[in-house]
Amino acid sequence: MNMRESINTQRLQALDSAHHLHPFADYRLKDSQISRVIVKGEGAYIWDSEGNRLLDGMAGLWCMNVGYGRKSIADAVHAQMLQLTYYNSFFQTTHVPAVELAAKLVQISPPQFNHVFFVGSGSEGNDTIVRLVRHYWDKQGSPERQVIISRLNSYHGSTMAGASLGGWPSMHKQGGLPIPGIVHIGQPSYLEGGKGKTPEEFGLEAASWLEHKILEVGADKVAAFIGEPVQGAGGVIVPPSTYWPEIQRICNKYGILLVADEVVCGFGRLGHWFGSEYFGISPDLITFAKGVTSGYVPLGGVLVGDRVANALIEKGGEFNHGYTYSGHPIGCVAALENIRILEEEKIVDRVRTDSGPYLQKKFEALASHPLVGSAETIGFLGGLNLVKHKGATVHEHIPFESALSVGMICRAHMFDSGVIMRAIPGDRLLMSPPLTLTHAEIDEMIKLIGLGLDQTL
Numbered sequence: 001m002n003m004r005e006s007i008n009t010q011r012l013q014a015l016d017s018a019h020h021l022h023p024f025a026d027y028r029l030k031d032s033q034i035s036r037v038i039v040k041g042e043g044a045y046i047w048d049s050e051g052n053r054l055l056d057g058m059a060g061l062w063c064m065n066v067g068y069g070r071k072s073i074a075d076a077v078h079a080q081m082l083q084l085t086y087y088n089s090f091f092q093t094t095h096v097p098a099v100e101l102a103a104k105l106v107q108i109s110p111p112q113f114n115h116v117f118f119v120g121s122g123s124e125g126n127d128t129i130v131r132l133v134r135h136y137w138d139k140q141g142s143p144e145r146q147v148i149i150s151r152l153n154s155y156h157g158s159t160m161a162g163a164s165l166g167g168w169p170s171m172h173k174q175g176g177l178p179i180p181g182i183v184h185i186g187q188p189s190y191l192e193g194g195k196g197k198t199p200e201e202f203g204l205e206a207a208s209w210l211e212h213k214i215l216e217v218g219a220d221k222v223a224a225f226i227g228e229p230v231q232g233a234g235g236v237i238v239p240p241s242t243y244w245p246e247i248q249r250i251c252n253k254y255g256i257l258l259v260a261d262e263v264v265c266g267f268g269r270l271g272h273w274f275g276s277e278y279f280g281i282s283p284d285l286i287t288f289a290k291g292v293t294s295g296y297v298p299l300g301g302v303l304v305g306d307r308v309a310n311a312l313i314e315k316g317g318e319f320n321h322g323y324t325y326s327g328h329p330i331g332c333v334a335a336l337e338n339i340r341i342l343e344e345e346k347i348v349d350r351v352r353t354d355s356g357p358y359l360q361k362k363f364e365a366l367a368s369h370p371l372v373g374s375a376e377t378i379g380f381l382g383g384l385n386l387v388k389h390k391g392a393t394v395h396e397h398i399p400f401e402s403a404l405s406v407g408m409i410c411r412a413h414m415f416d417s418g419v420i421m422r423a424i425p426g427d428r429l430l431m432s433p434p435l436t437l438t439h440a441e442i443d444e445m446i447k448l449i450g451l452g453l454d455q456t457l
């Protein structure tokens with residue numbers, strides 16, 4: 001019996017609609033928005049219950065860095081489940097996978113990182129950041145340094161602190177966010193704000209918003225600045241080259257901790273282990289998740305730089321924070337095997353020197369399509385701006401009247417063509433495929449995206 005015969009799609013869809021509340025969904029529409037049932041993944045492809053094969057241009061949710069179906073990760077997880085399914089590192093215990101993974105992460109991360117705090121997800125990682133930086137300043141004798149500056153249209157997770165850091169008004173509206181002590185500045189989007197300036201000039205201007213905000217809040221009240229090296233879910237906003245070095249300079253000037261949320265950019269997506277290395281900056285803290293296990297098992301964490309770790313070790317006092325699943329052994333062995341694969345297959349190097357530049361050339365050529373105003377990539381991230389009239393310049397993005405729906409329609413056509421992209425408001429389609437794509441798979445993905453665009457015309 002093949003898989004298609006053994007799966008009753010209609011039954012699953014009916015049960016899904018009856019009982020399953022999906023994340024980020026409008027529940028009034030749930031009966032009309034029937035979901036495809038995904039049943040299998042192999043390499044860069046997934047299959048639905050009707051036997052359709054889809055090239056996963058989003059690597060799940062920006063996470064399947066080594067692709068689907070890796071038997072060696074499944075074997076490592078299986079063996080660990082039999083050896084020690086669960087234990088924790090609370091109250092003077094530890095376990096082999098957490099120790100080995102912490103040491104491995106320190107080995108592959110920039111030199112200022114010698115300590116790791118494990119959590120279960122990116123959101124928990126950013127909650128940990130909020131508590132850790134405030135704990136740090138308290139221990140430094142500056143408890144009034146509470147304020148964390150982040151950026152509008154960034155995404156840092158869905159917990160109360162994560163959603164507060166992320167600057168999405170639609171999320172803030174639900175649940176009375178942001179929590180106290182979190183303020184936002186604008187994003188470094190050249191497309192939106194760069195008119196009449198060079199990218200370099202605009203990068204410096206966007207970084208100067210941080211300094212203005214620090215002075216407005218009062219430098220002695222600011223604890224940290226947090227940003228994704230490249231804003232992912234906010235639209236793959238690639239900052240101009242001058243932006244991050246200037247942000248670093250400003251943080252140094254005022255003694256403010258610099259936090260890189262590397263939940264998307266970490267583990268090879270920009271052709272380096274961490275996206276901050278791409279931009280040549282040295283954060284004090286890094287949040288990671290997703291690519292650390294390539295999504296095989298939930299796991300996240302915070303890399304704690306020497307400035308913070310040494311102060312906390314020296315000053316003492318309990319950090320009252322941790323999760324039952326901090327450093328879950330199953331997640332840790334999945335991460336260790338995932339990192340081994342990334343190293344053995346030289347995947348990070350390939351993204352930097354070979355597949356990344358090839359993808360960039362092919363993806364950016366989509367800008368010649370009549371529906372595309374601009375196409376940007378960096379590493380294995382990409383964004384397409386759909387425009388109503390050809391000829392709109394990078395400064396003159398012309399939105400459709402019904403902004404979201406055209407992007408959604410286009411995404412649906414791409415889905416039917418056999419490739420997955422993500423549509424976000426503002427007619428923008430995003431790409432973040434598995435890092436393992438071959439040149440032939442990149443060619444296929446670009447062809448399928450082109451078909452979806454043609455069908456939307």
Ligand code: PLP
Nearest residue numbers: 121122123155156157263264289
């Ligand atoms: N930070 C960034 C940059 C993200 O993109 C995400 C999720 O997409 C998160 C944090 C939250 O991670 P999680 O969904 O694992 O909680």
